[in-house]
Structures are given as structure tokens and as C-alpha cells.
């Protein structure tokens with residue numbers, strides 16, 4: 489962990505090992521090391537307050553977390569590319585990044601470096617509950633961001649709800665309705681759940697939804713084809729495409745999400761979908777929706793093509809700040825949001 493981050497977020501102290509104002513590198517039972525420092529809790533905002541530090545057991549190490557009610561962000565799914573991109577965006581916005589991240593069961597590394605400036609300690613699923621509860625105890629206003637795997641999305645959402653941790657769920661492929669019910673049922677919980685955090689794509693989704701609500705059946709009899717191309721590591725069908733298809737169905741198109749065509753072969757991504765070669769494996773999301781009239785004389789085509797992931801990461805941080813304002817506003821008439829809500833609130837920056 490960089491000294492800069494540890495100083496402004498927390499003081500990790502191996503008890504009895506580090507003197508005031510000094511730092512040390514410590515080694516856990518697994519062999520992982522963590523640079524820790526000790527110093528006063530820095531007053532960074534009016535919401536921040538210091539108290540007796542919380543003692544915490546992580547990976548065989550005893551550490552202390554300075555207590556504070558300041559907003560901080562725990563990004564889960566590191567070292568995955570999307571979680572790493574969000575962690576970078578958190579640092580760019582100068583928000584405190586929790587130096588722990590939930591990770592997958594098969595991840596071998598114990599730490600990950602974010603842009604070489606901040607180290608994040610990786611927490612396997614079997615330790616997730618204990619670590620999250622302790623972070624919540626010391627940092628009640630922590631918000632979790634989830635960019636993990638379709639297979640872990642609901643389990644993680646349930647864990648956040650159990651621990652009373654508000655969250656932004658970017659992971660697709662889970663049961664979003666179940667997440668929404670769980671949040672709605674738990675007092676004090678707030679969440680944003682959405683398959684796409686890119687401001688302009690959210691605006692497109694909203695436009696299609698509004699068109700479907702205002703003109704249901706307008707495309708009755710038309711045929712629809714949907715093709716989406718992503719990096720070959722993507723496990724699920726695009727959650728964004730599924731959401732847009734829901735609007736097309738309301739517009740009268742007879743289409744099932746199983747008919748969405750997935751392109752995961754790098755050569756096809758380049759030759760058929762025109763994905764730039766440098767984005768094929770590193771990360772892309774190219775979507776084409778084509779509608780044809782029954783006699784073939786009228787055609788509509790919508791596309792949204794994204795190379796890289798930065799646009800989602802920026803939107804995710806917008807969602808975190810939106811949630812923080814919602815829970816601080818004292819009005820709990822709505823506690824579960826999507827990105828269209830975030831866009832409507834004027835909270836999306838770029």
C-alpha cells in the first residue's frame with residue numbers, strides 16, 4: 489500500500505510492530521506482504537472522525553483500521569480488468585480506495601497494484617464475510633463496487649446486504665430482481681444495479697425504454713437480429729443487449745434473449761464486427777441491433793461500440809457518489825436504482 493493512500497485512508501498497523509510515524513512491510517501466513525504505516529488519522533472532510541482504531545485479523549495478520557464515517561470505496565473483482573479500471577477511476581476522483589478487494593477462488597496472487605501507486609490486498613471468498621464485516625464496523629459509509637463474475641454476483645449481493653453495505657452492482661449475468669428485492673427489504677440499504685454504466689449508452693437505453701413505453705407495439709411484425717462482440721473471456725451474454733431487447737419486445741418484436749448472437753472469436757470480432765485489433769482481447773463491447781419490416785422494405789439499425797472500459801469505470805464512480813448522496817439525504821422512498829436514475833439525477837459527469 490502506498491504511504492500516500494495509507495495515510496489518507498487508514499493506518500494499517502501490525503500491532504506492536506510499527507512505531508508512531510513509521511512504516512514496515514509485514515508478511516502474512518500465506519506469504520503475502522503488506523506495507524503498513526502508522527500515523528494520526530488525517531482530517532480530510534467534515535464527515536470524517538477518528539476514534540479508537542478497530543483491530544482486524546486478515547490473512548494471519550493483525551491490523552488496525554482507523555475509524556471514520558467518510559465515504560470510501562471497496563472495489564471487488566480485482567485483479568479482473570473491469571474492477572482494476574474502476575479502482576483507477578476511484579483514485580483519479582481522489583476518493584479513498586479501500587485497500588482490500590474480494591477476489592475469485594482461483595486467484596493465486598495476494599495483492600494487486602493499481603497503477604503502481606496503491607496496493608490492494610486480495611480476499612478470497614472464504615474470508616469475505618469476516619473482512620467485510622470488519623471494514624463496515626470501522627468504515628460505516630463504505631460503498632462496495634462489484635465487478636466479479638456472473639456466478640458470484642448474487643452471493644456477493646447477499647453478503648453486502650447481510651453486512652448492511654451499500655453497493656453498485658456492475659457484474660452482469662446475475663438475478664437482478666433478486667438483488668433489488670433483497671435491498672428493498674433491508675432498512676438502510678441502498679444499491680445501484682445496472683448492466684451498463686457508460687453515460688451515453690445509458691441515455692440510449694433510456695431512449696429505447698421511453699419509446700417502448702410511449703409507443704408499445706410500434707414495430708409489430710418486424711424481425712430483429714442482435715449481435716454482440718466481446719473479449720473471449722466474457723462468460724455471459726451481454727446484460728446490456730438483454731436490457732435493450734426488453735424494450736424491443738415491448739415495441740412489438742417477437743424475440744427471446746437466447747437469440748442474441750455472441751461473438752467471442754477474435755478473428756470474427758475483427759472481420760465481422762470491425763473491432764480495432766488492439767481492443768479485441770484487451771476489452772471491447774460492440775453491439776448491433778437490426779430491425780427489418782415484414783416486406784423487407786424498411787430497416788433500422790442501432791449500434792453502440794466501445795473499445796476499452798474507462799467509460800464504464802467513470803460511470804461507476806458517478807453511481808457511487810449518487811448512492812452516497814441518496815443515503816445521506818434522509819429520504820428513503822426509493823432505495824434501489826439503475827443507471828437511468830443516476831443519469832436523470834444529473835450525477836453523470838462524462
Ligand SMILES: NC(=O)C1=CN([C@@H]2O[C@H](COP(=O)(O)OP(=O)(O)OC[C@H]3O[C@@H](n4cnc5c(N)ncnc54)[C@H](O)[C@@H]3O)[C@@H](O)[C@H]2O)C=CC1
Nearest residue numbers: 565568569570590591592636640658659660683684685800
Ligand atoms: N455494468 C457495466 O457497465 C459493465 C459490466 N461488466 C461486467 O463486469 C463483470 C466483470 O467483468 P471483467 O472484469 O471483464 O470479468 P473477468 O471475468 O475478466 O474478471 C472477473 C474477476 O472477478 C473475480 N471473481 C470471481 N469470482 C469472484 C468472487 N466470488 N468474489 C470476488 N471476485 C471474484 C475473478 O477472480 C476476476 O478477477 C462481468 O460480469 C461484465 O459483464 C463489464 C463492463 C461494464
Ligand SMILES: O=C(O)C1=N[C@H](C(=O)O)C[C@H](O)C1
Nearest residue numbers: 660683722726727728729773
Ligand atoms: O463484459 C463486458 O466487457 C461488458 N459487459 C456488460 C454487458 O454484459 O452488457 C457491458 C458491456 O457490454 C461490457
